[in-house]
Amino acid sequence: MDTTLWADVTRLKGDATEAALAHIRSSDATGVLVRPGQLDGWEPLARITVACLVTGEEAARLDDARVDVLVAPSPRELDAVRDAAGKRTVGVRCEITDGDTMNEAAALCGSVHVLVAAFADETNIPLELLLARAQGTRTQVYKELLTSAETASVAGVLESGPAGLVVGADHLADLAKVSAVLRAERHAQLDLVPLEVVRSEPVGMGYRGCIDTTHLFDEDEGMIIGSTSSGGILVCAEVHYLPYMNLRPFRVNAGAVHSYVFGTDTTAYITDLAAGEKCHAVNPSGRFREAMVGRVKVELRPLRLVEARYEDVTVNVFLQDDWHVRVMSAEGKPLNLTEVVPGTRLLGRVTEPGRHVGIKVDEEISEF
Numbered sequence: 001m002d003t004t005l006w007a008d009v010t011r012l013k014g015d016a017t018e019a020a021l022a023h024i025r026s027s028d029a030t031g032v033l034v035r036p037g038q039l040d041g042w043e044p045l046a047r048i049t050v051a052c053l054v055t056g057e058e059a060a061r062l063d064d065a066r067v068d069v070l071v072a073p074s075p076r077e078l079d080a081v082r083d084a085a086g087k088r089t090v091g092v093r094c095e096i097t098d099g100d101t102m103n104e105a106a107a108l109c110g111s112v113h114v115l116v117a118a119f120a121d122e123t124n125i126p127l128e129l130l131l132a133r134a135q136g137t138r139t140q141v142y143k144e145l146l147t148s149a150e151t152a153s154v155a156g157v158l159e160s161g162p163a164g165l166v167v168g169a170d171h172l173a174d175l176a177k178v179s180a181v182l183r184a185e186r187h188a189q190l191d192l193v194p195l196e197v198v199r200s201e202p203v204g205m206g207y208r209g210c211i212d213t214t215h216l217f218d219e220d221e222g223m224i225i226g227s228t229s230s231g232g233i234l235v236c237a238e239v240h241y242l243p244y245m246n247l248r249p250f251r252v253n254a255g256a257v258h259s260y261v262f263g264t265d266t267t268a269y270i271t272d273l274a275a276g277e278k279c280h281a282v283n284p285s286g287r288f289r290e291a292m293v294g295r296v297k298v299e300l301r302p303l304r305l306v307e308a309r310y311e312d313v314t315v316n317v318f319l320q321d322d323w324h325v326r327v328m329s330a331e332g333k334p335l336n337l338t339e340v341v342p343g344t345r346l347l348g349r350v351t352e353p354g355r356h357v358g359i360k361v362d363e364e365i366s367e368f
Helices: 014-025 055-061 075-084 099-107 125-134 146-156 167-187
Strands: 004-008 031-034 051-055 067-070 089-096 114-119 142-144 164-167 193-213 222-228 230-237 251-256 261-262 267-269 278-282 287-310 313-320 326-328 334-336 346-351
Touching: 004 051, 004 142, 004 167, 014 167, 055 075, 067 075, 067 114, 075 089, 089 099, 099 125, 114 125, 125 142, 125 287, 193 278, 193 313, 222 251, 222 278, 222 313, 222 326, 222 346, 230 251, 230 261, 230 287, 230 313, 287 346, 313 346, 326 346
Parallel strands: 004 031, 004 164, 031 051, 051 067, 067 089, 089 114, 114 142, 142 164
Antiparallel strands: 193 251, 193 287, 193 346, 222 230, 222 261, 230 326, 230 346, 251 313, 261 267, 278 287, 287 313, 326 334
């Protein structure tokens, strides 16, 4: 989980604080925001950053060695907190309700290490502006979540999202949900292998599916497609030159409808995918990034069977038999499908065979 996750207990008191801190200790939170005195009787774990929301006067009296970051409660208190911080990291919390408060927060980018942005509205546009201003500076922008439901959209703002998310006292029970979304947003890295083609030939007509996503593929991306659970071949997205039609940078011409589409830990049949389902864009380095299916378009087309081997594992894929369909070479270069012949080396993924409803199971399954 690359995005920092803070839990804010500053509005809690007494037993409620103790219960919250105990919950945080067993959660995936990497930081806690407290008020002076709230740490009494509680020792944070090494992985948990302790930030303290303090006025300048409180900062001057604070001698708690467990506190790592001093956060001014507003820009008006920032100078006084900075003066009292010593060697501690300094941050500021900014309530952003309109253009003036937005500009006030943006002007602080570069002068503090942490800027906790508390937006009054759920729109992400002001967050985009703040992240843009913070680019290239030392300032890390943390966004206070209004609800746990906005985690996914916030985490994807300007692709990288804010450096951190802050879960308030009213939503501490949702820490697990938030951390799960952040883990899903992270790019997974899996091994791809060179496959040697042993068969490439037309096999007649069949139904193939194009997977259209709500994302745009990079020039080196596609999807892992295969006919068996033992693995598949990296089929390129439609991001490369076509003389007779416009590019479809959101699409992978994914192959026959019975095919598997491989994700990080599960597979799905092409015909099982539907609008709103998750899929994965894959590049030659083995980076799997999550995408969303917009639709699957199925049509009758001539098909070509490509069979390839890696060590003692054989995989195959049925693709539309046309030169404009590309597959990724072992060197990470797109090849027209009609150029693929026995001996051609392609890039793909090999897995242990045996899946039930797309999930790996410990049983012997033979596929031919």
